[in-house]
Amino acid sequence: MDMEEIVRDVTALLTAYGLKLVGGIVILIVGWTLSSWGGRAISRISRRTTRIDPTIITFLSSAVRYGIVGFTILALLAQFGVETTSIIAVLGAVSIAVGLALQGTLSHFASGVMLLLFRPFKVGDDIEVAGQGGTVKAITLFTTELSMADNVLLILPNGAVWGSVIKNFSAHRTRRVDLTLGIGYDNDIDRVMELVRQTIAADPRPLAAPAPQVVTGALTEMAVQVIVRVWVNTSDYWAFRFDLIRALKQRFDAEGVAIPLAQHMTHNGAP
Template identity: 70%
Template sequence: MDMHVIVRSATTLLTVYGLKLIGAVVILIVGWTLSSWANRAMLRLSGRASRLDPTLSLFLASVSRWAILGFTIIAVLSQFGVETTSLIAVLGAASIAVGLAMQGTLSHFASGVMLLIFRPFRIGDDIEVASSIGTVRAISLFATELAMADNVQLYLPNGMVWGAAIKNFSAHKTRRVDLSVNVGYGNRLDAVLAMIRDTIAADPRPLPQPEPQVVAGALGDMAVQIIIRVWVRSADYLVFRYDLVERLKQRFDDEGVQIALAEHRLHNPPAV
């Protein structure tokens, strides 16, 4: 082959593909730089938002970075004449196939994103969800970790958590303690009510507002139902409830108040 032809061919290749190669390298550098900048910027913005969970911050930063890198790769391929429209169609079809195969996992992932965005509970909150009560220890994109009252570790898939009713016992600063006790008709009602009010007033934990309520709720066949409602700080709820039951029993014993055992019942059993 003539040397001139070889040189001319090489020059043509370098001219055509060399410029494309340089353009591809430039696009890669720019895309990589932009992805890193977007990642850091998203982390900084998330850090300033006090209500945004750290897990969600990392997720958003990662998504922004990989989205830019994906567009960068497509732009690089287009530099070399690759038909990106067909490539995108193939990737879309593959994504649908993978999505169908991983439908359950993606459902937990989507639920995790919703939990991190809407924040029905935070780490450290006491919650009841999916018939389980515990303290939230971690919230990931696929599962929520609870510590049960006996310190047993429980992992719940986020699909179960987001799709169930959630009771957050730590959402508000105050909670109401509800008790109901039935006393026999042989007791003086006004004296029993005064005794219960005195017992509550002797404890510093009940809040002055709303005022504690101690009222006769109903007249049964064998007893009078007394309803007790006391507002306390959420952190004091469980201990105060136990203490109140114990002190009332002691006062009833000391004063000779007869509890109608057959009808005695407690409303709203204590939760963490």
């Protein structure tokens, strides 16, 4: 083969594949640029709202970026004449198989996305969910971590969390302390209720609005029920509740207010 034939073959090869090579390079550059731009755009748009957790922002950004890269690779293969239909079919079949194998895991993942998107609670909130209560320590795409009152770490799958009733005790700035007191029938009910009001007023933590309520609840066999409802800041809830119970017991003892005890009767043989 002489030089003239080599030049002719190279010219034919460049003519046949030169435009495809240039087109492939253009597709690669455009796809790579769009993937970077798309990831950053999703991050900027998502960060404009505080309702979307940073974890899901990172995930969405990565998903968009890698999705564009995947389409770029398919377009590049098609540019050089590779049949992509069969590749897409194989990828689809593999995705279905993986999805069925990881059905439970994907359910937790989907629930994690919903938790991070709608944010029924956040890190630091005190919640009760799936029959468990504690302080939220972390929310990931697959699990929610709670620190229980005895400092035990509880890890719940997000599927169980999203599918359960969620009580968020930290969602509002204020909470109501509810107590039910049992007072003996020999006591002056008006005097007892005034003692309760005075005990509440002596503490600076109760809120003026809504005003504290001290009302008669029910007449039982053993006692007259007095219902106490006091609004406080959420951060003061437990400390005030404990202190109020102790203060009421001390005030009742000092004022001679009788609290009836349950009577237990034991029968020997038939009554």
